[in-house]
Amino acid sequence: MSRSESDLEACSREPIHIPGAIQPHGALVVLRPADMAVVHASRNALEFFGEEVAIGRPIGGRLAPLVAAIREWYASSAPVFQSNSVEGDLQFTAHRSGHSIILEAERADTRPLEGLFSRLRGFVEILSTRPDPNGSLQAAADFIRELTGFDRVLVYRFDPDWNGHVVAEAGNGNLPSYLDLRFPAADIPAQARALYASNRVRIIPDAYYEPIAIEPANDPETGEPVDLSQAQLRSVSPVHIEYMRNMGTAASMSVSVMVDGRLWGLVSCHSAKAHTVAGTIRDACDFIVQSLAMRIAAQVHGEDAANRVELSRISARLLASMAAASSWSEGLVQAPEDLLAQVGASGAAIITEDNYAAVGAVPAERNVRAILEWLKTKEDQDIVSTNSLAAEFPQGEAFASEASGIIAIRISELYASWLIWFRPEAVRTVQWGGNPHKIVREEGRIHPRKSFDAWREQVSLQAVPWTEAQLSAARDLRGAIVGIVLRKAEELAELSS
Numbered sequence: 001m002s003r004s005e006s007d008l009e010a011c012s013r014e015p016i017h018i019p020g021a022i023q024p025h026g027a028l029v030v031l032r033p034a035d036m037a038v039v040h041a042s043r044n045a046l047e048f049f050g051e052e053v054a055i056g057r058p059i060g061g062r063l064a065p066l067v068a069a070i071r072e073w074y075a076s077s078a079p080v081f082q083s084n085s086v087e088g089d090l091q092f093t094a095h096r097s098g099h100s101i102i103l104e105a106e107r108a109d110t111r112p113l114e115g116l117f118s119r120l121r122g123f124v125e126i127l128s129t130r131p132d133p134n135g136s137l138q139a140a141a142d143f144i145r146e147l148t149g150f151d152r153v154l155v156y157r158f159d160p161d162w163n164g165h166v167v168a169e170a171g172n173g174n175l176p177s178y179l180d181l182r183f184p185a186a187d188i189p190a191q192a193r194a195l196y197a198s199n200r201v202r203i204i205p206d207a208y209y210e211p212i213a214i215e216p217a218n219d220p221e222t223g224e225p226v227d228l229s230q231a232q233l234r235s236v237s238p239v240h241i242e243y244m245r246n247m248g249t250a251a252s253m254s255v256s257v258m259v260d261g262r263l264w265g266l267v268s269c270h271s272a273k274a275h276t277v278a279g280t281i282r283d284a285c286d287f288i289v290q291s292l293a294m295r296i297a298a299q300v301h302g303e304d305a306a307n308r309v310e311l312s313r314i315s316a317r318l319l320a321s322m323a324a325a326s327s328w329s330e331g332l333v334q335a336p337e338d339l340l341a342q343v344g345a346s347g348a349a350i351i352t353e354d355n356y357a358a359v360g361a362v363p364a365e366r367n368v369r370a371i372l373e374w375l376k377t378k379e380d381q382d383i384v385s386t387n388s389l390a391a392e393f394p395q396g397e398a399f400a401s402e403a404s405g406i407i408a409i410r411i412s413e414l415y416a417s418w419l420i421w422f423r424p425e426a427v428r429t430v431q432w433g434g435n436p437h438k439i440v441r442e443e444g445r446i447h448p449r450k451s452f453d454a455w456r457e458q459v460s461l462q463a464v465p466w467t468e469a470q471l472s473a474a475r476d477l478r479g480a481i482v483g484i485v486l487r488k489a490e491e492l493a494e495l496s497s
């Protein structure tokens with residue numbers, strides 16, 4: 001592993017869930033459910049809770065009226081407790097963290113909320129009328145920018161390698177456009193993505209804040225620090241704060257787009273100056289984004305269903321062709337269009353020790369046999385796939401124009417026989433937000449890059465990636481072929497007995 005890779009590896013191990021501090025736009029206490037005694041408190045508790053919060057003693061003062069309601073919530077199955085202070089100036093939220101209760105207070109949004117719900121209803125109606133998913137993405141970015149007043153709202157989609165792509169944007173011109181730019185996976189490391197899959201909405205009102213310490217740092221009984229994974233006020237990793245400053249964004253809010261339980265992307269809001277939105281507006285943004293996520297899921301499910309129907313027709317024709325031919329390989333070669341359509345390939349070759357057949361755009365036979373020698377090193381795999389053969393088999397660079405992507409399925413253990421599908425190289429130019437390969441090392445650690453200007457990279461020796469559905473279709477056809485081979489072997493065995 002190179003030094004840069006190990007640096008980024010270290011970055012993805014930063015324990016961002018236990019920073020030991022919060023952001024100053026609220027206050028936090030950790031309570032023992034049995035007696036509502038305070039176990040930890042942020043140092044600014046007095047400012048928000050109105051009186052000294054004494055460690056080891058039950059909450060009182062402005063929090064006393066909450067005790068009964070918090071106890072009732074804690075005994076229920078509700079994930080989160082929300083309430084306003086009697087005076088209406090504070091919004092309280094609580095959640096369970098291990099055996100404790102984390103209670104947070106922020107200044108409440110005292111502006112009237114009427115009109116918000118009719119605006120939300122209006123957005124959902126727009127969403128349901130937008131035929132194309134991109135129109136829905138843009139509608140969500142426009143609506144959230146109007147609702148929150150951030151300078152720029154991005155819809156940021158992850159690709160299979162967790163690189164991000166800005167696929168929609170709404171802005172007022174105060175910040176540069178990032179539309180269509182891509183950002184490397186390291187910009188949002190794995191532990192952050194995991195956290196954002198459960199804690200969907202996060203706000204950083206001012207990237208120049210001073211963290212407020214939580215005291216005592218560790219639980220007197222367990223010695224453990226407070227786990228702020230689900231907290232609203234969690235202080236943010238210094239490296240990301242630096243990233244925001246480098247990007248010229250003093251405030252940000254991110255809302256996770258969860259599609260079928262997986263982090264599809266983020267709706268990411270930025271302002272050049274400090275900016276905040278109250279909890280009620282953040283909740284409304286979460287509602288908007290999850291409504292968008294359902295629209296995306298419906299689109300994906302619809303496409304999957306249509307693909308499955310078409311694939312079942314193709315597979316049925318291939319099975320019929322194999323059944324009617326003298327061998328499975330002859331049956332496949334006699335249905336070339338279906339053989340390629342099974343996985344969306346441009347060429348295919350069936351190769352055994354003494355036989356070779358090919359359809360569509362394939363490398364020269366000697367090059368296919370060179371791939372076969374490489375496949376023999378994959379002893380434990382019945383299916384081998386890549387969209388960049390040259391990256392794993394350098395000799396492949398010589399015929400990347402026909403074979404940058406391959407799916408190879410092993411047909412027989414006994415003889416080296418394989419069915420290999422091919423995809424050609426798809427040379428493309430990618431626009432990154434800054435040079436994604438630039439790792440800034442200072443004071444013994446890496447820092448975020450300072451420039452996010454469009455940085456063009458020509459990507460070669462890669463094919464269009466195979467989808468999970470195409471790999472599954474390859475596995476299904478392998479199962480059918482192996483079944484035919486086994487039945488043929490049994491028939492021969494019976495004849496010879």
Ligand SMILES: CCC1=C(C)C2=CC3=N/C(=C\c4[nH]c(/C=C5\NC(=O)C(C)=C5CC)c(C)c4CCC(=O)O)C(CCC(=O)O)=C3CCN2C1=O
Nearest residue numbers: 011016183186187188192202236237239240243254268448
């Ligand atoms: C323009 C497109 C775009 C990008 C690329 C982006 C990045 C981004 N990074 C985020 C978080 C983190 N990045 C990093 C780490 C890095 N960022 C870097 O640029 C590098 C090199 C690292 C590893 C050291 C870490 C530790 C975190 C966790 C912060 C926390 O929640 O405590 C976060 C999440 C911040 C949040 O939601 O609170 C984002 C979202 C903001 N955002 C964008 O709008």
